[in-house]
Amino acid sequence: MRFARYLSLTLFKLAVVATLILAFIAQILDLVDNAGDILDQGDGVPGIIEYIGLRLPTLLVHSLPLGTLVGALLTLALLARNSEIVAMRAAGKSTFSMFVAMAPGAFALVILHSTLIDVVAPRAEAKLAIKVTQRFERAEQQGKTAKTTWLRVGEAVVSFDRVSDKARKLKNVRIYDRNPDKIVTSRIVAEEARYRKGEWTLSGAERVSWERATLNERSSADGVWRTTMTPDDVLAALIPESRISLTAARKVVAGEQTPNAPLPFYETLIERVYASPVGLIVMVLLAMPASLLNWRDVRSTRHMAYALLGGLGFLLIDGLLTTLGLTGIVRPAVGAWAGILLFTVFGLFRIWRMDAGWRPSRVPRPPKTVLAEAPR
Structure with a gap:
């Protein structure tokens, strides 16, 4: 119990810290594009602070998967640095048992991600859209050029x-x-x-x-x-990255709300509400090769590189399949879950090979030597 609590807490803390750092970097880049418009409307520093607070949940949603991968890698690297992994293996702990011990921390991150996706981010973006409408009103009063907004209604x-x-x-x-x-x-x-x-x-x-x-x-x-258009649809159109909640997506599929995109978009979105948080567990699974890291052997750093490349590859393939699902090229369930299932199998295979033992490299045979005959 203490073993699982120690690993899970370490994973959760480092993943949250890594996510916040990534989100703040993204926030700075976002402010470079939008701070000028906020100041031009006369909102000043309070307006920028309010914009940061409303924009941060969406950036956290985007940053949490990569933050989980970085947090898992840092957790294993810290354990290896303190020789704790050596002690775990001496006590009979396998790589899979270490992953199981880190699973509660990964589930806590899943709950956090689900809350951000379906509760916090949609509400924050709705408030941000209302702020955009207020800027439209001030721009109209000041006689500034209007910005046309387009959306599809049926x-x-x-x-x-x-x-x-x-x-x-x-x-x-x-x-x-x-x-x-x-x-x-x-x-x-x-x-x-x-x-x-x-x-x-x-x-x-x-x-x-x-x-x-x-x-x-x-x-x-x-x-x-x-x-069938409602003011909520207008607010969603004002924010290009507006995130639709699970309830709203289900209403669209049931025909109770205006679709602003093809139906497969909303069907895939419903699947991704469940699939996206599960991807955090896959991230931890793909990071487990870093448990072979040995600070006394420089060559072992390749295991850290393999884990990082595996996580980045998962983000790439999963994002590509999700896009195919959103555009209707593949079925929504395939687009939402195929990448997760594929890399789960890959991650479990890697752990099985690590616990079963990798094939030893072939030792080259010494060259045959011809003994010279002794002189008679």
Whole structure:
């Protein structure tokens, strides 16, 4: 019990520290791009601090997998540095038993990652989107150039220039209706769209038909706009990396909420809510070859390099398969879980080979020597 608690606590602490360092580096790079806009809107230093607080959960979600790998490598390196791994092996502890002892710490990281993905990050990004709408309002008051935002609502494509009242009021709205063949059939241009009592109302709107029978016919489009779009969809469109919660994704799949992307995107997203945290355990599994590290033998550092390359390879392959699932090229379950299953098998095979013993290298035979005959 003490053995597992010691390894798990060490893993958890080092992984959290590594994740925070990676997230802060990403935060600095993000501020380089956005600090100027925040200061231009007159928010000053308090606005930057608020932006950091709202942006940090998303950066932690992205940084935690790599932070877990670095934390596991540092844990094993620290144990090797203090000769604790030698003592563990002398006590009969195998590499797999060390991984099992570190598993509670990995599960704690899984819980932390799941909470960030499904609870903290979506709420923080929603608040950040509201801040963006407030900047739109101030930009409108100052007469600055508007920034057009685009989103897809079912088959239609919608754009707007200004957002206010927590995304319940849109200005300079353009709606492009499309048929099932993705061909635009009409365009509606409205000065304003307001959301009241669960529906949008257009004002100053004009519809232009582009169908063959009624080509270029114009008509008034003032009144109720029949759409499934909600202010929450508008807020999500304002943040390019907006993270959709599990509840929202399930509503989209069930047809209760507006899809802003193809259906496989949301189906893969639901699978990734469960699969992504499990990837942290795979990271710890792939780091176990570092337990062969011996500070007295420089050649043993290759085991640390193998573990690092295995973890980075997992991030690459898993991300590639997830992208294929999001775009509908492969099934959502395959895109979300295939990389995890593949590298789990690879990691377990590596541990089995380490515990079973690697094949000894062949010792070259000494060259045959021809004995000279003694003189008679």
